[in-house]
Amino acid sequence: MNSNKYPFLIVLLLAAMACKKEEVEAPYPYNSILAFSVPVEGSSTGEITAAIYDHTLTLYWPDYLERPDSVTPGITVSARATVSPASGTRVPLKDGVTFTVAAQDGQTAQYTLRLVINQKEPKFSATEVSIPLYSRYAAAGLVYDLQPDKQRTQLYMVSAAGTEHRMPVLDVTRQGIVFYADAYDGSALDTGWYKVKVVNADKTAISSGNLVHLAPDDPAPYIFEELTDTLVLQRGASFTMPVRYLEGFEVTRVRLGAPNLEIVSAAAGSVTLRVPDDFEPGLYDSFRLYASQTATGRSTNRFAYLGAFNIIKVTE
């Protein structure tokens, strides 16, 4: 045998083979998300990190910070695991978005995103109020602890039968809502007791009991226009606005800020106005219509309802 020639070498070779351990690592079974953060402008640390529990990624998002439609989270997973969508991938910022972590051994785990918006719960006055129908209610405190976001606020009077009547909201501050005791959709509103429901940003609340008594009163004309953008008026331009309850009234004056607009014409249901040539350009947030009831001589003045866009811009 050839090997007989080199017995020592063979022994050495065998010894070497015996010494060389062949280690095989078992694939890792770990498939956890260890850390999950999203960059957030305006937060004190520049990011919001998720609380990870029970395969849920909870992001506590304060209401006063901008909430983008999508984010690019940074994700740290268990050693040798992978995550899909990968860290740094843009994903929608909403409940139910899932992330799948695959361990080295192929076992997968699914994590679900949950967004908790930290917003104060709107609260209601402890005492009932009586509000004349059609009147503008501006006192603070009927509903409070609100986000001053008119675009995302709706107010409803809820009847005993559970019917919700939406009110035209003129302004929203932290301490209250300014609104007309008038049905947003123009339907007739009964006098009597109502619960109050408010939708404000991410919260919805309803008073535990009757809170508002709508008392009988006569309507007064007011401009009612659901604007979809800021109204921009050029000096010298004419424009027409719908007016509620104008029948039997004569428009006597329309003010934008302190100065008057020119009344071109007033027909049933609308008024046509003209911005005077010398009108001061700028932003105006007070738009009022003055009227006189033909039969009684009763004079009224009411702020305009312009949807979420109550600022009017006048340009040269």
Place this chain on the structure above:
Amino acid sequence: MSLLAACTKTETVAPPAERSNRILAYRVTNVAGDTILGVVNDPDSVIRVYLPYYYYLTSLVPDIQVSAGATVTPASGTLVENLLDVFDNGRDIRYTVTGQDGSKATYRLLIEVQQPDFTVDELTTDPASPAEYVNNDIGDVPVYLSWYGDVSSGNQELDRQLIRVTLTGEEGNAYVVDNNAGFKLSSGPSYVFFYLPPNSAASLPTGLYHISIRFYSKTVTLQNPVRIVQP
């Protein structure tokens, strides 16, 4: 041959075991409604709690869940006290978890209050002529401040805890207003006012003072100083 066979045997190495000294969950329980889940970050050994300002919590009652067989110190349920002091001065709050195998891990608690900014009007609009407050020994010289934002808790007694007014002199001498002394501090959504303390010439000598107002976790310092004149 038998020696050769022994040598070709492969050895499977098990993956490293998971740590047995982990905090699995940290929950703040002393809130109405859902508990607040803390963010436990194992790689960084940090627990971060996002605290909404509007609960105005001044202490935390945590519920802590650890690895099977592990213990945590301070124990679950131990109060984290005087949060206002944590906001003002900072405090190192740590939890040590001892695993079943005796290994230890320490986590640091970080509290991040989610509170919007607020603003306070300057009392001195022209730095060349500081607003002047001539004090007396009656304690009826008020200092009115106008503030804006989501300020005032709506509860006067609570506000007197949440608000801290500090008058800092040119030499760095700081005087913290006692909100419950004399006529007491008053506050609302648009104002805060307090009275200069009577007989305070020694602690609050005549001079220029920077006013800072803390409301819960945030503090605003007026840019321009005011002048306090003692009798």
